[in-house]
Amino acid sequence: MKILQVSDTLSIKRTVDSGTEEQLLAVKAIIEQVKKEGDAAVKRYTEQFDGAVLDSLLISMEEIDEAYADLDDEMVAIIQEAATNIRTFHEKQLRPSWMTTEENGTILGQKVTPLDSVGLYVPGGTAAYPSSVLMNVVPAKVAGVKRIVMVSPPGKNGKIPAAVLVTANIAGVKEIYKVGGAQAIAALAYGTETILPVDKITGPGNIYVALAKREVYGDVDIDMIAGPSEISILADETARANEVAADLLSQAEHDERACSVLVTTSETLAYEVAAEVEKQLAELPRKEIAAKAIENFGAIYIARDMDEAVVTVNQLAPEHLEIMTANAMELLGKIKHAGAIFIGRFSSEPVGDYFAGTNHVLPTNGTARFSSPLNVEDFQKKSSVIMYSESAFQENGQKIASFARLEGLEAHARAIEARWK
Template identity: 85%
Template sequence: MKIQRISDALSIKRTVDGGTNEQLLAVKAIVENVKLDGDAAVKRYTERFDGVVLDSLLVTLDEIDEAYADMEDEMLAIIQEAASNIRSYHEQQLRPSWMTTAENGTILGQKVTPLDSVGVYVPGGTAAYPSSVLMNVIPAQVAGVERIVMVSPPGKNGKVPAAVLVAADMAGVKEIYKVGGAQAIAALAYGTETIKPVDKITGPGNIYVALAKREVYGDVDIDMIAGPSEIAILADSTARANEVAADLLSQAEHDERACSVLVTTCEELAQKVLVEVERQLVELPRRDIAAKAIENFGAIYIAADLNEAVETINQIAPEHLEIITENPMELLGRIRHAGAIFIGRYSSEPVGDYFAGTNHVLPTNGTARFSSPLSVEDFQKKSSVIVYSETALKENGQKIAAFARLEGLEAHARAIEARFK
């Protein structure tokens, strides 16, 4: 991580990873093999990549009971409260079907229908992510999805982490499978003897999961191709260096390719944050991961003023944005591109990750320029409703026929005129 003035910076770092050709070919082979061999292929890949031999892919009720027994009561209460906050927030996103009627009898509207089935991927690897369970499952439930399936890779003991199972059970998931990687995505998309296919797949994962989601897109829907985590902090002289550094590191510990950026108008703060990052890194359990992220994708930019700082933030279009300035709400309206915006000193990024209720599945790699956080709408589809009256068709029929003929589609025009012969 180094300090540079925005006027001297050649470009803003971004952590784009489209996968190597070798990775792409590997994913294609996995997907095709799961299509052909179903459960057998899934079990082979689970043994190969996770080192686990599975008799059954399904998580049993006994395993869920065991997971509850492994959790402290206090932690169970915290997960439950977080789930309640998330549900309350997402219930505000519900939009009903609607219709309008014109004087000539025309009725136009939109019918909102939940998806039939959704598959949720919850990553494993270096950490357990019960928060990802809640963030993906609860919006789908609020939307009205009847069948929600969860997949997550087993650990070396052949089990899904207790916290993940507890969160899934609390959220009401009835189908949970011990499957991870590209093979899990293929199983959700095309089905196996055990896992019935779904209509949409959501949830983050490693590069193989991301490539598999891209591979199956079109046969099923997906939420997004998520990249490494990002945070940008817009701060002035009122920000506290130790808090800013801690927030930068909160994302750096996710992944060696995570991106942590400070944009500030205060050179003194920039220098203090640089020192604080190095000091706090030493104390982190995941310091090796965080250190690589900070070294390769961390940066501190000094802006001439808040106008330049805001312009830079909009150029980055970060996944997470914190605004820690004297009057942060005054800047909110000028932020055009950010997945989630955290306002003020006490709105640290982990507040949104776990507990506030907003969704932490957010656009990365600058895609906040045109996309949004995961929401209830992602689990619904919309149908247009058209009821044209005889009066309306008589009023507009010749206009419609003329438009059709303009495009050279005579049958379209005659379909309208047939009503009046």
């Protein structure tokens, strides 16, 4: 790994992958065909891109039962426990509707309403991501969303991985469809004969999925356009080099563009971690991917003191931040920008990915400066409530009319004046 001084330019910022013109045109074409042809287009693209010929898009209960039979009982129990942890955490995010009554009788408030329907995209291909199912479905369920639809690309055998199906069933998903790519996003946004449209689409995917989500945004809501994973570790001389290196690699193995950064006040730790990363890389099953990520987007920064180190971390605004220092909790108040903050030696990043209960859908590429993790409020909307009293209207009506005329909106002013003339 590159070892640099903090005074060196922070050089890990990645450009957002906006796709090529060819990819964008392909996505637009797919969306238009799904709009026109519905299921026929979805099935055609599924055969073309996934190699699966499907009679039905909908996952049957028989397929759910087969998935349970294929998955080890102990693993099912682990998924159930993780789901409980995630639900318990997100239930604490619930906020009720509220009303206040002024002395003059005016009532103002906010009505919180769950979205009617949400679509969840779960990536397919060579990997299965049951944790993504939990992180998207559970907060939607807690928010009160009644209809949750899951889509995921099938393998050539026309099946979705057993772990994904079991997890969806545990989380309470009733509609699961064997469809992926831009065609899945189009089906969720605009509907087909089989798949009714939804109000919001969440979940990660490849560049075609990301471009499709961007295209349909406005007709439906989306969660975010997520970039490659990233981790920053803030450490001093008390951290253990082998553990720091292992945590850096936990994100590097995700993607060749994943970003792993150590910021430390200890020069000794910096060189020990660099050596450990090389040592552990050699033994990783996904070492080719991790090695490219470390080479291109990995770095170790040596800070003069902890204040400079904290400033550096805040500049990075990482998706995941681990604090591995003496008295780590004392630094929490100084951290302004991070998607998720892991404090202490035993709070390794995968703890949050799978089991602790916090959400692992997090802002990337510096957007933690202004964005938050996926949460219950992402699946709710808020309506303002105004019940103006007669006495308040008489007292303030002329002020309101004057404000309207200031903006040149005479009809606004007259709407007010009509009530006292």
